[in-house]
Amino acid sequence: MSRHAQFHEAIVTGAERLTPNMVRIRFGGVDLGRFVSSGQADERLSVIFPLPGTDRPPRPTLSNGIYGYPDDATRPPMRSYTVRRWDPVAAEMIIDFVVHEGGVAAQWALAAAVGDRVGMTGADGWYGPPVDAGWQLLVADMTALPAAGRIVEELPPGARAHVIIEVIDPADEQRFETRGDVTYQWLHGTGHGRTESALPAAVRAFPLPDGPGYLWFAGEASASRTVRKYVRGELGWPASRFEILGYWRVRKEEWLARFDVVRDEMKSALAHANSVGSNKNEARALYDEALERAGL
Ligand SMILES: Cc1cc2nc3c(=O)[nH]c(=O)nc-3n(C[C@H](O)[C@H](O)[C@H](O)COP(=O)(O)OP(=O)(O)OC[C@H]3O[C@@H](n4cnc5c(N)ncnc54)[C@H](O)[C@@H]3O)c2cc1C
Incomplete structure (x- = not known):
């Protein structure tokens, strides 16, 4: 099902500073209760923000089963965010926003208060290790920390994974519950538009275990390009063994x-x-x- 086959209005039910550079927003509401999860651990949706001077997102029009905003002049700002947690019984969704200078989404998250409204599309994702993958390398910057966290939390018992996460501040580290056999490597202070990301070098330095594995990488677009060149060009891995995603772009x-x-x-x-x-x-x-x- 296309991500744009769903549209829900979501109401903020809670907002807290999770770590120094991350804000956690809880969403609910009757309309959000109809959200259908894709079930993918890195599923993302588009958050649709109100137009300036308004307090709720405009409703999209439905054409051939797809919601959209055909008129450029009235199209609201939309940004991709990961469903950090979805509880279909309580109809509650959690999304974690990295806060940074500028940006409609980051500024909205910083000011979010109970009762604020946004729109949400349906969700889809990419994470999908082949069944024969004996190990996984999961690599993320702070924008992909919510997805990495959910992937780790949903690992099957005993699944072997090494996780490399780049955060701005040591206090931005998070702990995850998992049934997997997981090791962690936290990188501090690099990337995030401040310096070059240290993730590509960390991927290159990772000693590849024997046997078939799987790499999931999500971060800044130029870092993801460097990693893709290494995995595809130098290691020669087939496309089924990796998912390398650019989540945002420095100086967009x-x-x-x-x-x-x-x-x-x-x-x-x-x-x-x-x-x-x-x-x-x-x-x-x-x-x-x-x-x-x-x-x-
Ligand atoms: C599949 C997917 C899932 C994602 N999940 C999440 C998520 O769960 N949480 C999350 O926080 N982000 C997530 N992102 C990234 C998020 O969509 C982008 O960071 C987005 O650009 C933020 O929008 P904005 O309106 O704040 O800034 P924009 O209007 O897009 O950009 C404004 C300025 O800020 C810069 N900028 C954008 N993002 C950052 C950043 N993170 N750090 C520093 N500078 C930045 C831009 O280069 C630009 O100069 C995801 C992206 C994708 C593609």
């Missing part, structure tokens, strides 16, 4: 201005990647190569 505004110049060319490159890539992962890698060739 500058990148978007450069992207605008080659927008049509990149649209064709994306269509080409989707037509020749043997799966979504491969298509993503081919499109990323086209972006890089265009200097993006």
